[in-house]
Amino acid sequence: MKIAIGGNYKIACEAIDYLLEIGISKHDILVCTNKNDQEMDGWQPSLKKSAKRLNLQIVQLEELYDIEDLVFISLEFDQIIKTQKFNSSNLFNIHFSLLPLYKGVYTSCLPLLNGDKVSGVTLHKIDDGIDTGEILTQTSFPLPLDLNGYGLFTAYMNNAVNLFKSSIKNILSNNFTFKPQESVGSTYFSRKSLDFSNIKIDFRQSAYQVHNQIRAFSFRPFQLVKIDDFTVSHSVISENRSIVKPGQFAQISNSKRTYSTIDYDVYVYADRLNEILDAAKDNNLAFIQERHEEGFSFSEKNSQGWDALIVATYHNSIDVVKFLVDVKANLNSVNNNGTSVLMYAMTQAVTSNDFRSMEYLIKHGSKIDHCDYSGKSLLEYAEDHGNISVLNFLKNI
Incomplete structure (x- = not known):
């Protein structure tokens, strides 16, 4: 059996990582990248870059047509799938909405514009319509009143990763049932909608x-x-x-x-993101607290992928770090290279010999085993650079 992942972004990158994690051979994984994938990480990681790092075979869509024992999964893929060209019928997609709602595009905008209270992600069979295939499974999540389009996209991405991981073994073992999409309540939006x-x-x-x-x-x-x-x-x-x-x-x-x-x-x-990042750098807790009271989001990032917690951690602004953790900032936030908050905490700890931020972050849920987009973990970096103090600290956690 060959498993092909077509798409980009976090969902596709984590999908190929997970396939390897569950024991799928590299020779059985094929990767079909989006046309606009420039092999560069940005606000989202590049599937092409990730696939090359893992030595996976990158193919064109047309190369998949004749493979009979193929499972193809579209994860933010940018090409139209014409099912009649495939010898396999095992063609699937994860769509960012609770189908049959919001077929088509702009799913990070329209549910908020319409005041929806809930959204979700759907794993469905690909047919020749637009997101009209039979449903295998779905997962939903609430849409709080302060969630914006970027936040909704992030929620889609995280839930889609979880849905893929919980469903892939059933797909590969052909252990699933389909449910036709209902006509009542079905909606579709094209690029001309907005x-x-x-x-x-x-x-x-x-x-x-x-x-x-x-x-x-x-x-x-x-x-x-x-x-x-x-x-x-x-x-x-x-x-x-x-x-x-x-x-x-x-x-x-x-x-x-x-x-x-x-x-x-x-x-x-x-918009005061730059001021928030400056305050995080300077350990200006009063400014950060005032912005929190005004409803500012601390998950917003600059062009390099730095948010307030990353900046505060890197500069050892311990008061701001603790406050951001207490108000539920993302303890596993990453920059455009996949460098995590905890990795930044390690960098400053090596420089200052102050492990308070690392200890506080780990205590509240930062992941030690996270790997950046080059595939390296915090522990591997510490070992490569001979950071004995970090290694000793981690042994005692």
Whole structure:
């Protein structure tokens, strides 16, 4: 049996890692990369780069057509699958929605725009329609009111990884049943559904709808919402009734405005990521606490993949580190190279001989066995560099 993974990003990279982990031979794994995969890690890891590191065979889609004992799994794949060209019928896809809802595109935007309370990921059979195949299994998760488009994409990715891992053995052993998608409740959206080149917030709606617009269109790797000259981080619905025309605003401060809608005012906050990262570097706990009270997300990252916890950890800003851990920042956040928070903590511990951040992070759930995108773990780095103090510290954890 040959197993082909087509796609990109974290889900595809972790899929090939997991196949090897469960004992699938490298000779039985084929990788089909997206056309835009430049073999460079960025805000998401590159499947092509990962496959080459693991010495897996990279093939073109056409090379899969004649393989009879093929299992093909599409994981954010960018090419259309025409089932009649395949000799195998074992063709699957993980789609980012709870099918039959949101077939097509923009699944990180539309559920938020529509005010959905839940979303999920679906493993389904590929047929000749667009995300219309029979369902094998699904998993759902809640959509909190402060979740934005980037956060939803991240939730999809994490849940898709888990769904793949929990389902792949059943797929390979042909131990599954299908459920046809229902027609009632089915929705589809094409690329023409939204125009991301011309995003304008419509304030002639309720505060809830305005808030949903702002968070739905907030996806930092690609865009943030702009209202006139104001680049927006996030919004919060106030308890104050609007008394002026929708769309009018009052400047509360350089970084905060209140906009009127058809019912309640909405607080709109300017993007302050750079200031947050500077405060994390300087151990400015008061500034970080103030931003937390205003609803700023500490999961947002700059172009290098650094978030507040990574920066605070690297600079040994122990007060900020503890606060961010306590408010549920991601203890296993990684930068664009897959370098984890704990790896940054190790770097500063070697320099300062201060292991407080490492100890606090491990105690609260940071993973020691995480591997970066080059395939190396914290322990391997410590051994390679002869960091005796780190090795001794880890022995006593």
